[in-house]
Amino acid sequence: MIAESGHYALVLALALALIQSVVPLIGARLRDAALMNVARSTALAQLLFVGASFVALVMLHVNSDFSVANVYENSHSMKPLLYKITGVWGNHEGSMLLWVSILALFGGLVAAFGNNLPMSLRAHVLAVQAWIASAFYLFILVTSNPFLRIASPPIEGRDLNPVLQDIGLAVHPPMLYLGYVGFSISFSFAIAALMEGRIDAAWARWVRPWTLMAWIFLTLGIAMGSYWAYYELGWGGWWFWDPVENASLMPWLAGTALLHSALVMEKRNALKVWTILLSILTFSLSLLGTFLVRSGVITSVHAFATDPTRGVFILLILCLFIGGSLSLFAGRATSLKQGGLFAPISREGALVLNNLLLTVACAVVLFGTLYPLAMEMLADFKMSVGAPFYNLTFAPLFALLLLAVPFGPMLAWKRGDLLGVTQRLLAAGVAGLVAVAIAWGWATGGSTLAPLAIGLGVFVIGGAVTDIVERTGLVRLPFATVLHRARGLPRSAWGTAFAHAGLGVALIGIVCETTWNSEYIATMKQSEVAHIAGYDVKLDGLFQRQGPNYREMIAEFNVSRDGETLSVMTPSKRSFTTRGSSTTEAALLTRGASQLYISLGDATAEGAIAVRIYHKPLVLLIWWGPVLMAFGGVLSLSDRRLRVGAPKPARAKPRLQPAE
């Protein structure tokens, strides 16, 4: 009953999406308000039905109804409730259902809260949204249906991949999908603008919150995924330049560029065509990511199942949407009116540089991801492109970008004064140099570039602080005035500062972790002591324990420093009976921003066990950075005010402040 109702709800959603993709367009052509409004009610109804379908699948998993193939293949009646629920999207079919649910959610949000949109724009946006939805509903129903049944149901399921039985699965995929799919809105807006042949600053005003929301979720989703890989896979690595990671990084890079160019468009009515192109590219990269992960072209933790028909189907969707939107762009872009002018040295100019660097970085990642695949397919030659490639290409680009980041927000709109900004950034620059000196003196070993990179990170943070100090007039004005100005400062200005500082924080974390981490790998016997980075780690013993659907071997370590006991760490190895596989559960001890990391290898017959202990200095900064960035995004999103980029008049006094 539940299974079939959920199935039918999904089918109805498809039927509604088909109507939604045609009727509003006819309405927009005829300027018929009623026909255009069909888009709103169908989008909301679609959300209702997909939502019902998703809830149905969740209920099936919770009830362990093994007459549904998807539940049988990915669930187990002994699994804890949380993993029964998260297991819904821990498999291909369910995760695609989550994908369309989020798509419908965004469509529904536009329909419900899009009162400030012109009616025909709203109709166009929702129609484009419905095209995407129809394609993916068809994909799900035809090739990856989660509601297929088994006539004679087995008594027990095959359980979820143990690696995925973790709290991370509850957070990472929904966040990431909210990000991926959120960019579909800016895509739909771009296509709608191209179809209407009209685009202006108001357009950017309407797109901003959607893009920003998607960006926040994508940032958090990627950071969460990275942290999950860090503690779950047991190697202590947090980024592997794995094609699937790249697939999420590319939309992030393009989306970040989009965020900045949309800013220029909203405030200054410039860079319009470029912004449209970026909207298309960002969502295309999201689709490409979906294709890479879901088609089985790449095998990884994320590729739950591989099936050639799925790959072909997604490839078709990919060609249709990317090819279609780019041809539409090529045909219509020239007819769009060009906007405001600006000097090369200006806030606009800085944002163009930012866009340039981000898109080139994105292209580098795209090349690094697709080249090995192409080589394997065309020349039957297996190769992997990893960290050395990206260190040589991606890292310098990003270093350049970070160097430019503090300058951007301090330049005036239309025409800026680079020398003046440099003077004002002097303090941040000095702070950076001091950091370089300290790092140089204190560090032993490691790359000579590392202190420089730390200096760069400090410079970026210093730049963000300087920006706020300058805007509030912290040093020049009396304190009461400063407070008044700080309160009057747009929240988006604070958002910019936090997001940029987050970049610096993440950079410092990355450099410290990669340069000065220490590791200890050995086979330890009971009461043996390992010394690492000033800590003494003693193996107290090994224990067995029975979990709900696994058995685990726990090692107890006593961690002390200078003879003083700090904590007990208990890494474990879990073996899951049903899938016959095992996972390592690393133990983490956080000290400030640094972590001690222990993960277990195989036990030997004599009661000894292989142990990997890492000390990772300032590793947590890697994730605090993105959290700061997302926080900045939330601040900026909460700023309901309109954005005006007041241009600097041609003959102005040199010390005037630019405004948000």
Place this chain on the structure above:
Amino acid sequence: MTLWFVFALMTVAAIFAVLLPLGRSGRVQDQGSEVAVYKDQLAEIERDLGAGLIAAPEAEAARVEIGRRLLAAAGSKPAVEPKSSLKWRRAAAVLALVGLPLVAIGVYMPLGSPRLQAFPLAQRERGSGSGMAQSLENLVAQVEQHLEKNPTDGRGWNVLAPVLERLGRFDDAARAFRNSLTYNGESAERRSDLGEALSAAAGGVVTAEAKAEFERAHALSADDPKANYFLGLAAEQDGRKDDAVSIWRALLAKAPADAPWRPLVQSSLARVGGGAMPALSDETVAASKDMAEGDRNAMVRGMVERLATRLKQNGDDVEGWLRLVRAYLVMGDRDKAVGASSDARQAVANDADRLRQLNEGLKTLGLDG
């Protein structure tokens, strides 16, 4: 029947969602416009100016720019007011009333299974009265579930272990035998059962771990036939053929005449001792003694053919394949031997361990370099 009722309700709701706006005239005021955005922007400049965030000249410049955009937006405002076209609205209504249910049914019918009953956990635990086949796998799953909850139930492990072994789940079987040992106590029989499961898991190779178990069993009861047989097999696999022969001879000497495992040991002995015919028990050999030469060959051929058919159905048995190849070689049929060995490779190609074992076996037969 309720299911179809629910479907009908859902369809009506979907149709209603399309028809609802068509019935209304469409409120035109329910929308924003660019003009509003620019007016808001102008207001924003005044606020910023008042808060001292921007200076007067900049505010003036911004005002000029936005004013220009405002004029442009107001100028391009559609001259034609929204209108309604009844003909198209009717078409949309028909699309919703006819097209939507048609698409829904057309897509759902080939994919859905409306007749299948749900089968949630709660119902399963109440006893599977819904006519579900109680297959062996399901029974095993139930016992396993029970044991997950009560891992100290030694009797349960005792029952489960041999079943698992028969199902080919050797690793699980070994674990079950271990648990049985833990909760039921030591016995030679359980030790040697565990050893058997371990060597089955290793694809028939008596590993060091398995051998240790057999030795323990042997220490507990020197006469345990299974332990003795496998110790002999271990010796054979280690290349100590003489030891194997003496262990198996001793075993046969002590064995009761009607022991069911007698033929197995005898054929093993024949294999190690270089007996001419593989896989022939004493009885068959005795029987064949009285036959004429031709009859004997026919009997042997019949046995070999039976072996070949069995392997065609189940190709996992490496020992069987080796026996077959050896039999062909002994009968002087080298072509068939070569053919059988390539069949064997294909059959076990998916299993690296078995393939290795097979290749080693073939090498000793001199078939392969």
